[in-house]
Amino acid sequence: MDFKQAFRQLFLFTFFIVLLTNTLPTTSQEVDDEEEFNYDLDGEKGPAKWGEIHHEWSACSNGSMQSPIDLLNQRVQIVSHLGRLNRSYKPSNATLRNRGHDMMLKWEGDAGRIHINGTDYALKQCHWHSPSEHTINGRRFDLEGHMVHESSEGKVAVVGIMYKIGRPDSFLSSILDRLQEINGTEEKETIAGIIDPRQIKIGSRKYYRYIGSLTVPPCTENVVWTIVRKVRTVTRQQVRLLRVAVHDESDSNARPTQAINGRPVELYRPKDEEDN
Numbered sequence: 001m002d003f004k005q006a007f008r009q010l011f012l013f014t015f016f017i018v019l020l021t022n023t024l025p026t027t028s029q030e031v032d033d034e035e036e037f038n039y040d041l042d043g044e045k046g047p048a049k050w051g052e053i054h055h056e057w058s059a060c061s062n063g064s065m066q067s068p069i070d071l072l073n074q075r076v077q078i079v080s081h082l083g084r085l086n087r088s089y090k091p092s093n094a095t096l097r098n099r100g101h102d103m104m105l106k107w108e109g110d111a112g113r114i115h116i117n118g119t120d121y122a123l124k125q126c127h128w129h130s131p132s133e134h135t136i137n138g139r140r141f142d143l144e145g146h147m148v149h150e151s152s153e154g155k156v157a158v159v160g161i162m163y164k165i166g167r168p169d170s171f172l173s174s175i176l177d178r179l180q181e182i183n184g185t186e187e188k189e190t191i192a193g194i195i196d197p198r199q200i201k202i203g204s205r206k207y208y209r210y211i212g213s214l215t216v217p218p219c220t221e222n223v224v225w226t227i228v229r230k231v232r233t234v235t236r237q238q239v240r241l242l243r244v245a246v247h248d249e250s251d252s253n254a255r256p257t258q259a260i261n262g263r264p265v266e267l268y269r270p271k272d273e274e275d276n
């Protein structure tokens, strides 16, 4: 085997590996390593640089359908064809983890699913960003919860719920003790026990729908987004408890809003609910 031939084989091999790592469903998983990126806007590992940290994260800087976005009234098309959210969740064993950039509640067993346009997406985990990542008419809220679902083919669907400061959220109250256990520096993960996802309240039938991406590296695209229209409430203390996970100076774990690039954004409103 001469040099040229060896080089060619090496090239093909590398190409194959790159192809493999780019097509495996695991690339849609969110990155758990807290040290690799942060939310420091001017920093080396900040949102503007995520796409340069790893080749597999390039969508963070050159993707064309990134999340979050501003849900601007003028851009939104009101529709009724999407239908009510079809969710069938059930209680299942979960663990709570401080990932360094957020708190994540991860169901170990079958926690049920959401059905969107002919596809079933199983509920995997939920986590929180503060302040909110999506904005409505430019307004940012205090907290945003993401319920992350995945289909058997690795397609991702996220349901986002926004909160402003007010009365306590009953679901967060119910996991308060668990959150306190991992608020510090020692314990990173705790067994949360049986958690019922049906207790994560939505309180509205209206929702926004658009196609975007994960809001953390690798910023994988073609994520089906559902953002609940109603803004719910949490207390400052509840937000603070979810925020202790964020270790860098920015004290925020919200990615800045991204360009729409002409993407359609729909707002589902039931036919029998014309007002409010």
Ligand SMILES: *[C@@H]1O[C@H](CO)[C@@H](O)[C@H](O)[C@H]1NC(C)=O
Residues within 6 Å of the ligand: 058, 059, 062, 063, 064
């Ligand atoms: C982004 O850039 C990377 C590396 O330069 C490239 O492999 C990838 O195809 C690009 N993605 C898009 C959506 O342009």
Ligand SMILES: *[C@@H]1O[C@H](CO)[C@@H](O)[C@H](O)[C@H]1NC(C)=O
Residues within 6 Å of the ligand: 093, 094, 095, 108, 191, 193
């Ligand atoms: C829940 O999960 C934890 C750790 O993953 C395990 O130790 C515990 O036995 C599980 N409990 C149930 C009821 O399955």
Ligand SMILES: *[C@@H]1O[C@H](CO)[C@@H](O)[C@H](O)[C@H]1NC(C)=O
Residues within 6 Å of the ligand: 086, 088, 113, 114, 115, 120
């Ligand atoms: C709701 O989802 C289930 C599967 O999860 C599906 O069988 C059913 O047809 C869906 N209902 C509607 C009205 O789409």
Ligand SMILES: *[C@@H]1O[C@H](CO)[C@@H](O)[C@H](O)[C@H]1NC(C)=O
Residues within 6 Å of the ligand: 117, 118
């Ligand atoms: C629903 O799924 C069909 C078939 O996969 C696709 O052609 C269509 O664009 C989807 N509709 C929406 C609103 O996502």
Ligand SMILES: *[C@@H]1O[C@H](CO)[C@@H](O)[C@H](O)[C@H]1NC(C)=O
Residues within 6 Å of the ligand: 180, 181, 183, 184, 240, 241, 244
């Ligand atoms: C974290 O937990 C410790 C011990 O339970 C408690 O003293 C402290 O106030 C908690 N911090 C927050 C921000 O809740």
